[in-house]
Amino acid sequence: xxxxxxxxxxxxxxxxxxxxxxxxxxxxxxxxxxxxxxxxxxxxxxxxxxxxxxxxxxxxxxxxxxxxxxxxxxxxxxxxxxxxxxxxxxxxxxxxxxxxxxxxxxxxxxxxxxxxxxxxxxxxxxxxxxxxxxxxxxxxxxxxxxxxxxxxxxxxxxxxxxxxxxxxxxxxxxxxxxxxxxxxxxxxxxxxxxxxxxxxxxxxxxxxxxxxxxxxxxxxxxxxxxxxxxxxxxxxxxxxxxxxxxxx
Numbered sequence: 676x677x678x679x680x681x682x683x684x685x686x687x688x689x690x691x692x693x694x695x696x697x698x699x700x701x702x703x704x705x706x707x708x709x710x711x712x713x714x715x716x717x718x719x720x721x722x723x724x725x726x727x728x729x730x731x732x733x734x735x736x737x738x739x740x741x742x743x744x745x746x747x748x749x750x751x752x753x754x755x756x757x758x759x760x761x762x763x764x765x766x767x768x769x770x771x772x773x774x775x776x777x778x779x780x781x782x783x784x785x786x787x788x789x790x791x792x793x794x795x796x797x798x799x800x801x802x803x804x805x806x807x808x809x810x811x812x813x814x815x816x817x818x819x820x821x822x823x824x825x826x827x828x829x830x831x832x833x834x835x836x837x838x839x840x841x842x843x844x845x846x847x848x849x850x851x852x853x854x855x856x857x858x859x860x861x862x863x864x865x866x867x868x869x870x871x872x873x874x875x876x877x878x879x880x881x882x883x884x885x886x887x888x889x890x891x892x893x894x895x896x897x898x899x900x901x902x903x904x905x906x907x908x909x910x911x912x913x914x915x916x917x918x919x920x921x922x923x
Contacts, residue, residue, distance in 0.1 A: 676730040676821070676843075678721045679778055681788035681800070682749055683711035683764075684742035688793065698891045701794075703741075710745055713789020717849040719859050720819060721787055722753035728821070731755050733781065737764045737773045743875065750870035751862035757873065762880035765888075771803035772883040778808060783844060785826070790815055790848035798848075805846035813839060817852025 686692065687709045693702040710718070724730040734749040736742050737760045746757040760773045778786055786805075791798035805812030817836065818829030824843050829836050831850075847853075862870070904912045916923045 676724065676728060676785065677781065677783045678724060678730050678732050678785045678787060679781060679783040680714065680718045680721050680732060680734045680749070680754065681774055681786070681804075682714050682718070682734045682736045682745060683789065683792040683794070684708050684736060684738050684745045685711045685792050685794045692894070694892045694894075698893065699889065701892065708741075708745060710748060711789050711792045711794075713791060713793070713848075713850050714787075715789075715859055716851060716853040717787035717789060717847070718749055718752060718754065719854045720849065721785075722860060723854070724785075724821060725753060725755075730785075733758060733783070735774060735777055736760070737762055737770045737880075739763065746875060747870050748862060750873045750875075751866040752860045753866070755873065757875045759875065759877050760880050761877050765885040767797050767799035767803060768887070769883055769885040771800045771807060773880055774800070774804050775807040776881045777878070778804065785821065785843060786810075786846045788846070788848055790850045801846055801848035808844075808846070810844055810846050811841040812846045812848070813841060814848035816847045816849045819847065819849075819853060 685708060687707040690706045694700065695702050718734065721730065721732045725732055732754040733756045734746055734754040735758045736746055739761065742759060746759060750757055758777055760777065762773065764770045788801040788804070790801065802812055802814065813828045813830050815831040816828050817831055820827045821843070826841050826843060826845055828839050828841065828847070830839065902915065904915070913923070
């Protein structure tokens with residue numbers, strides 16, 4: 676079984692977010708980057724398939740050279756090879772087209788991606804990849820077992836969970852539950868040393884025009900100061916909720 680795991684290079688959730696002076700781009704200075712958590716659940720699940728069924732794992736990122744440490748970490752966790760499409764991930768459509776081109780060439784049985792990345796939270800790429808490749812797609816996946824040419828999956832839906840089955844090849848958008856946080860792999864010294872000698876294939880991007888462009892970034896308005904109301908002053912509380920908070 677050949678498994679392709681899509682990896683996004685995203686800011687750590689503890690990073691302080693700033694933009695350039697003209698608010699046209701994200702300021703990367705001083706920001707620590709990590710594997711997108713939703714992608715890491717998929718990677719860990721792929722490693723399980725490798726250990727139990729001998730799957731071959733390739734990780735893929737669309738990005739510039741600064742994303743290679745993230746790919747090396749994925750290799751240290753257990754991936755067998757890595758591909759980096761040397762391009763700026765300008766929008767979801769562009770990224771999906773690059774992933775689809777690599778997936779088509781590699782003839783992968785299973786394509787795993789996080790249901791969204793934690794930087795832009797678009798939630799579009801895995802579904803677009805499935806559409807471009809005309810493959811079945813299961814999103815918000817929280818459980819997966821693969822046997823022969825069939826996958827049994829559990830996905831979250833409004834009000835509950837749904838069990839589905841699909842034939843391979845298949846695209847899966849995963850999240851927490853595909854594996855639990857306690858099951859995520861931390862690279863050990865052996866894995867780190869082995870990752871240095873594993874293949875990292877840098878490829879030129881497909882000539883695809885992005886469908887969107889960024890005008891400007893803005894931060895949310897700062898929170899207003901807390902107002903303390905005397906416990907006996909119910910009328911003032913109601914007035915503030917109605918006139919200022921506008922929730923009643």
